[in-house]
Amino acid sequence: MTRPENMALEILRREQRPLTSDADLLPLLDAIGDARFVLIGEGSHGTHEFYEERARLTRLLIEQRGFTAVAVEADWPDAYRVNRFVRGDAGADESAAGALGDFQRFPRWMWRNSVVEEFVTWLRAHNASGRARPVGFYGLDLYSLHRSMNAVIEYLQEVDQDAAQRARERYGCFEMFGENPQAYGYATEHGAWEPCEQEAMQQLLELQRRETELTAGQQVSDDEHFFAEQNARLARNAEQYYRAMFRGRESSWNIRDTHMVETLEALVEHARGRGEEARVVVWAHNSHLGDARASAMGWQRGEVNLGQLTRERWPESTFIIGQTTYDGQVLAAHDWDEPGLVMNVRPGLHGSLEALLHEVGERFWLDLRAGAPVAGALTQEQLQRFIGVIYRPATERWSHYVETTPAGQYDALLHINRTRALRPLDADAGDAQEEVPDLYPTGQ
Structure with missing residues (x-):
């Protein structure tokens, strides 16, 4: 046999x-x-x-x-x-x-x-x-927490300086940890610092709400706004990811891969907004x-x-x-x-x-x-x-x-x-x- x-x-x-x-x-x-x-x-x-x-x-x-x-x-x-x-x-x-x-x-x-x-x-x-x-x-991917926050501020500095200042204040929640997001995750998960989740979410929501207003009549393209909005989405998800690192592999892994598919969806929706089909x-x-x-x-x-x-x-x-x-x-x-x-x-x-x-x-x-x-x-x-x-x-x-x-x-x-x-x-x-x-x- x-x-x-x-x-x-x-x-x-x-x-x-x-x-x-x-x-x-x-x-x-x-x-x-x-x-x-x-x-x-x-x-x-x-x-x-x-x-x-x-x-x-x-x-x-x-x-x-x-x-x-x-x-x-x-x-x-x-x-x-x-x-x-x-x-x-x-x-x-x-x-x-x-x-x-x-x-x-x-x-x-x-x-x-x-x-x-x-x-x-x-x-x-x-x-x-x-x-x-x-x-x-x-x-x-979503490791670029600080680079993405800086990119959001740089974009807003070009289109609305008041909005840029609001972004600085919100993202200032992360400032004491410098360029070390792992330190932020450790501090928040162990009760030494209040999570910056709401600040990151508020910044993403403001960019999403004001897309038409910020791009209309401005010297920026919808691509540039999309780039900034995705950086704000990354900052929101990265904030969750670095806190989850201290809960276990499964939690942080799932946040990371869910962010990846959210980014894929965002690319699809951006193309659809232009009347195109993403492949x-x-x-x-x-x-x-x-x-x-x-x-x-x-x-x-x-x-x-x-x-x-x-x-x-x-x-x-x-x-x-x-x-x-x-x-x-x-x-x-x-x-x-x-x-x-x-x-x-x-x-x-x-x-x-x-x-x-x-x-x-x-x-x-x-x-x-x-x-x-x-x-x-x-x-x-x-x-x-x-x-x-x-x-x-x-x-x-x-x-x-x-x-x-x-x-x-x-x-x-x-x-x-x-x-x-x-x-x-x-x-x-x-x-x-x-x-x-x-x-x-x-x-x-």
């Missing part, structure tokens, strides 16, 4: 699709169909091929399917500088490297790398060609995009994520793609705020998704949609690896693996068996090579 794992392997080998050229991605475009939200994940934040394949597919979606925005796991004000560059706005940077200059928070290599530089250079040229609607570049490619980690309901994140820890929330809001218009690797190298740090190192990635653990795909082939993609043969082969619970910006090989099983049902997480899966480390733009991120023996440790 054929064992279930051998049957699954036979199905995967039969159904795998090559992943070597743009032509190989055309069947994937067909599978994506009319989806307006294509979420492309990554198994780590430091793998060259994940970024490369994501950029390659995104170019095709823009050129052949008319996608209008790229929304990434990055802070709103940092990404908006790139948005101004790719759209050729007055006063924008003259180079992609310059436009990526606001990505200074750890880990800089996540967005300041050679693949992103090449992609945003291409995107600027695409927009400049005038062949289609300009494509924007936006950030979904958005999302770039983020597999942990944010692989539907949390199909992993221990959801069924054990009570976490939601961007992939789940997007499917729930737009169930007929969402297509989720994950990316995995078996071994190779990755750019990561041992701990937060430590230098990036080129580390060897351990072979996938026995019984993991990565180990199974290692037996299938070298470079391929799989159709996991309901009804596809592969979906039935990947409905069993199995370990899946998630490497973020931190990689701890010595405790990899506990630090990086989660029980999942892959066919429930993704609509398609890209696998590249051996991968390389991402190449950063900054000399002090990723220069060092951590020498780890190829067989250390086997994990089996």
Whole structure:
């Protein structure tokens, strides 16, 4: 009798699709169909091929399917500088490297790398060609509390100085903590300081209420007001996030990913206000995009994520793609705020998704949609690896693996068996090579 794992392997080998050229991605475009939200994940934040394949597919979606925005796991004000560059706005940077200059928070290599530089250079040229609607570049994350508050004040200073003063007074609630939002979160959660929740909410509501008044007859565009309003929304949600950090991972995680989908909704509504339909490619980690309901994140820890929330809001218009690797190298740090190192990635653990795909082939993609043969082969619970910006090989099983049902997480899966480390733009991120023996440790 054929064992279930051998049957699954036979199905995967039969159904795998090559992943070597743009032509190989055309069947994937067909599978994506009319989806307006294509979420492309990554198994780590430091793998060259994940970024490369994501950029390659995104170019095709823009050129052949008319996608209008790229929304990434990055802070709103940092990404908006790139948005101004790719759209050729007055006063924008003259180079992609310059436009990526606001990505200074750890880990800089996540967005300041050679693949992103090449992609945003291409995107600027695409927009400049005038062949289609300009494509924007936006950030979904919420770490930029102080930069966002400052951006709100700077905007209001241009359109209404009294309103700018009100914003200063409201955001002054955060002032004693300087540029340290974690200190604010700790103080408020332990009763040493009254939360600034109401002040942040009031500022957002005022901007929303006065949009028409502030933009009518002013030397500002509705894009500029949208930029400011989203910064105010970020400040409101970041205030909640930094307080939640001291309650537990689940609470802060859920606030963060809920903010991401709120930002996605705001982009959709902004386009609708102009009589346009938004079609958005999302770039983020597999942990944010692989539907949390199909992993221990959801069924054990009570976490939601961007992939789940997007499917729930737009169930007929969402297509989720994950990316995995078996071994190779990755750019990561041992701990937060430590230098990036080129580390060897351990072979996938026995019984993991990565180990199974290692037996299938070298470079391929799989159709996991309901009804596809592969979906039935990947409905069993199995370990899946998630490497973020931190990689701890010595405790990899506990630090990086989660029980999942892959066919429930993704609509398609890209696998590249051996991968390389991402190449950063900054000399002090990723220069060092951590020498780890190829067989250390086997994990089996």
